[in-house]
Amino acid sequence: MSKKTISLFFGVSLLIVIASAILVFFEVKHQNANKVVKVNNVTKTVIIPKESLTSSMTFVGEVFWGREIQIKSLESPLKYAFPFSGLFEPLHDSIDNWVGDMECPVTYEDVPYEIQVDDLRLNCRPEFLSEAAKWFNVLSLANNHSLDNGQSGLDETRVNLQKAGIQYFGDYNVSNIDNICEVVGMNAELSTGNSPVKKVIIPVAMCGYMLVVDQEPTEAELAVMSQYAKVMPVIAMPHMGVEYRPTAEPEKVQAYRSMIDNGADVVIGAHPHVIQNSENYKGRLIQYSVGNFLFDQQSLGLNEIVSLGVELKLTINDPAAIAAYTKIGPQCLAFKDNCLAELQGLINKRPIINVQYAALCFTEPNYYPVVADNNTCSLIKSQANWDSAVSQLSSTW
Numbered sequence: 001m002s003k004k005t006i007s008l009f010f011g012v013s014l015l016i017v018i019a020s021a022i023l024v025f026f027e028v029k030h031q032n033a034n035k036v037v038k039v040n041n042v043t044k045t046v047i048i049p050k051e052s053l054t055s056s057m058t059f060v061g062e063v064f065w066g067r068e069i070q071i072k073s074l075e076s077p078l079k080y081a082f083p084f085s086g087l088f089e090p091l092h093d094s095i096d097n098w099v100g101d102m103e104c105p106v107t108y109e110d111v112p113y114e115i116q117v118d119d120l121r122l123n124c125r126p127e128f129l130s131e132a133a134k135w136f137n138v139l140s141l142a143n144n145h146s147l148d149n150g151q152s153g154l155d156e157t158r159v160n161l162q163k164a165g166i167q168y169f170g171d172y173n174v175s176n177i178d179n180i181c182e183v184v185g186m187n188a189e190l191s192t193g194n195s196p197v198k199k200v201i202i203p204v205a206m207c208g209y210m211l212v213v214d215q216e217p218t219e220a221e222l223a224v225m226s227q228y229a230k231v232m233p234v235i236a237m238p239h240m241g242v243e244y245r246p247t248a249e250p251e252k253v254q255a256y257r258s259m260i261d262n263g264a265d266v267v268i269g270a271h272p273h274v275i276q277n278s279e280n281y282k283g284r285l286i287q288y289s290v291g292n293f294l295f296d297q298q299s300l301g302l303n304e305i306v307s308l309g310v311e312l313k314l315t316i317n318d319p320a321a322i323a324a325y326t327k328i329g330p331q332c333l334a335f336k337d338n339c340l341a342e343l344q345g346l347i348n349k350r351p352i353i354n355v356q357y358a359a360l361c362f363t364e365p366n367y368y369p370v371v372a373d374n375n376t377c378s379l380i381k382s383q384a385n386w387d388s389a390v391s392q393l394s395s396t397w
Contacts, residue, residue: 053316053325055188055202057097058309058360059237059268060293063132063139064104066124067116068296072367073128080128083294084135086370092135095311096187099206100293101237101270102139102168105146105153106160121148129164138184142170142208143239143271158335167333170208170237174217180224181207183232183339185332190322201329203339204233207264211240212271214251222262229263231343231350232325233314233397236264239271241289246383247277248288260284265355265397268310273297275308275383283394285310285357287384293362294369306372306380309360314397318351353397357390 065073065083073082092098104122111123122145139161146154154172161168169182185201192198205228209217217238228234236259241252248256248269256267260281267286269276276289291307316322324346332339361377362369372380381387 050193051317051319051322052191053188053200053202053322054191054313055097055186055204056095056311056313057099057186057204058095058311059235059290060098060100060309060360060362061270061290061307062103062143062273062292062295063100063136064102064122064124064292064295065128065132066104066111066122066296067113069294069367070125071113081131083128083368084131086364086366086368087135088371091371096189097138098136099138099237100136100140101143101239102141102157102161103143103145103270103295105149106157107149107153108156109149109153111149120145123149123153126160126164129160129166133164133166136166137187138167138169138206140170140206140208140237140239140270141168142172142174142180142210142237144172144210144212146170146210147172162335168335169206170210172210174210174215174221177221177224180209180221181205181228181234182335183228183332183337185329188325188329190326200326201333202325203329203332203343204235205229205340207234207236207259209236209238209240209255209259211238211255213242214240214249214255216251217255217258222258225259225263228340229265229350231340231347233353234264236267238267238269240269241272241276243272244274245272245276246274252288253279256286256288257281260286265353266310266312275306275380277383277385278389279385280389280391280393283392285389285393287389292364294364296367305364305369306376307362307364307369308380308384308386309362311358311360313356313358315354315356316351317354321347321351354395355393355397356395357393359384359386359390 076082104124106124115121167184171179183203184206186204188200188202190198190200225234259267269288272289273292275291279286292305293307328342361372361380363372
């Protein structure tokens with residue numbers, strides 16, 4: 001090999017090394033933040049790993065495993081796992097949080113099938129909870145059936161959910177203002193530079209409004225959300241409207257828009273048992289009804305139940321907010337916690353929250369929900385007017 005060739009070889013190799021070093025530098029700079037500090041009067045630049053906090057959550061509609069679903073479950077060799085047997089673990093594990101509308105008291109009272117059908121006095125047996133807890137970590141109790149077994153039944157429901165490790169929020173009586181909103185602990189992931197992802201808990205305000213049929217929320221009931229909205233995400237799940245109506249009536253539209261005006265970042269409705277339209281209101285999503293998720297009533301005009309799942313992915317990059325959220329998050333797993341006051345003491349302004357929206361589609365052909373095929377999902381999204389509603393939503397809260 002000639003000297004010229006050797007020189008050329010080493011010259012090219014040196015350029016490759018320099019180029020690689022530059023790429024690594026900019027990659028590290030992209031993933032981290034620099035901080036200038038003084039040590040013994042000597043100025044140094046310290047690389048601080050960039051943090052990012054993400055939490056994905058899916059919101060579905062009515063959840064009920066009484067009546068026909070209980071009968072089918074006990075006939076099946078799967079027993080209490082039957083209602084959830086159509087869902088698969090990769091779907092669950094791909095989303096950090098699952099939230100539904102628990103439309104029945106969960107008590108040990110034996111309510112006969114005929115009473116549940118004829119008198120619409122619903123009940124769900126607690127034996128199903130261990131399987132339900134594999135899917136749901138938060139359930140709403142703000143609906144017109146939560147008091148079917150009286151106040152003692154609602155109290156027992158809360159105790160049974162707590163024993164199963166499922167958080168809850170909301171009340172039958174919306175005038176119980178202290179029970180409208182509850183700070184829950186949502187599962188999240190914390191990424192720091194190239195370090196392994198860390199599982200954490202963050203606070204999110206869940207607010208439930210039982211407004212059946214078209215009871216208008218008062219200014220005081222709506223204003224409850226504003227104090228939470230100053231420091232954390234706020235998600236409203238109202239229960240309102242006329243059953244089996246495919247579009248929201250004017251009273252509901254006005255009420256749900258008022259929830260956005262009073263601090264809700266997104267409104268996800270239930271009660272009609274069918275999918276209704278969605279709307280972009282001031283850059284925020286309103287889904288007026290997502291339909292039945294697990295129920296023994298067919299969707300109107302169809303031979304099976306179809307439902308929409310609203311998926312949100314929240315991302316926070318503010319270091320102070322990340323530190324505050326992850327510090328108090330675990331405390332928010334308890335009912336009636338002190339998370340709001342503690343968070344107000346740590347930060348005085350909510351961080352910018354980046355948000356992404358997606359639709360999940362479900363059908364229930366055999367008394368348990370499954371993921372819908374593409375054609376059915378197109379039907380579901382069309383009924384919800386989903387693509388049009390989400391196309392111009394704000395990407396930040």
